Amino acid sequence: MSCNASICWMATRKKHIRAFPTGCWSRLLIQHLIQREFGVLYDEQYVCELMRNLGFSFQKARFVSDHLDAQARRAWMHKTWPKILAQARAAGALLLFEDEASFAQWGSLGYTWAPVGQQPVVKTTGKRKGYKVFGAIDYFTGRLFYQGSTERFTAETYQAYVLGLLAQTDQPIFLIHDGAKYHTSASMREFCAAHADRLTVYQLPTYSPVFNPIEFLWKKLKKRARRHARSTEAEVRHILRAAVQEPASGSHKLGTRISRRFERSGLTEELPELRGAPVRAAEFER
Numbered sequence: 001m002s003c004n005a006s007i008c009w010m011a012t013r014k015k016h017i018r019a020f021p022t023g024c025w026s027r028l029l030i031q032h033l034i035q036r037e038f039g040v041l042y043d044e045q046y047v048c049e050l051m052r053n054l055g056f057s058f059q060k061a062r063f064v065s066d067h068l069d070a071q072a073r074r075a076w077m078h079k080t081w082p083k084i085l086a087q088a089r090a091a092g093a094l095l096l097f098e099d100e101a102s103f104a105q106w107g108s109l110g111y112t113w114a115p116v117g118q119q120p121v122v123k124t125t126g127k128r129k130g131y132k133v134f135g136a137i138d139y140f141t142g143r144l145f146y147q148g149s150t151e152r153f154t155a156e157t158y159q160a161y162v163l164g165l166l167a168q169t170d171q172p173i174f175l176i177h178d179g180a181k182y183h184t185s186a187s188m189r190e191f192c193a194a195h196a197d198r199l200t201v202y203q204l205p206t207y208s209p210v211f212n213p214i215e216f217l218w219k220k221l222k223k224r225a226r227r228h229a230r231s232t233e234a235e236v237r238h239i240l241r242a243a244v245q246e247p248a249s250g251s252h253k254l255g256t257r258i259s260r261r262f263e264r265s266g267l268t269e270e271l272p273e274l275r276g277a278p279v280r281a282a283e284f285e286r
Helices: 002-011 027-038 044-053 070-091 155-168 186-194 214-227 233-246 254-265
Strands: 094-104 130-138 142-150 171-178 199-203 279-284
Touching: 002 027, 070 171, 070 199, 094 214, 130 155, 130 214, 142 155, 155 171, 155 186, 186 254
Parallel strands: 094 171, 142 279, 171 199
Antiparallel strands: 094 130, 130 142
């Protein structure tokens, strides 16, 4: 095995990094590893160049739950999901990916320029409450349905939200959500059975937020809320409206971003109906 091939092999094996008091490969560690294994001392800058030439990049790791069921995720992706998609298309249904998010109402702090010795202050309501948002994105059009409340997420509030969804359209609804307790409670199962003529519900595999395209929208909205220190109910509602109605100049529209999200998830079917699709916001109260 050549020197370069050996470096690639060692850099992708956990047993080699365990020999060091860290879980991350830095240029200094790789420099040390090369010197130890091959008796050659490379310059630090050259180590970076070498790793790039070998197909590596210096990047931030991500967390992955140790509860993941790889077999169930593969089965959902390759068997369950294609069936859901085909049935939704055949029925002319809305195919909604649903999830919830909570925005703290006591404010958020960030860095800003200010005179030395004069620390900025941000007024806050002092309420240790969150503004709760139910949201669902239609897979075919990118249309967002959301409803905000200061109440807790419960089976009752979720049922009220789904009733609002049903009232917004005459189309059948295929609803995909995670395994939260208020999604799978006995009362929710009874609710779904009572509306089975128009409502079909599917559950995502456990610990699989990457399969839900609305997750990236929540991440974007929370980042925007932190950046603007916006946390009150009215301000979060403003952010929600702006996020789905903003023009696509210099960026991809929501539908295309959903498509890209699915591509990163492994759901790689081409989605021409999403390319440049207009985005419409639908907000309703209970």
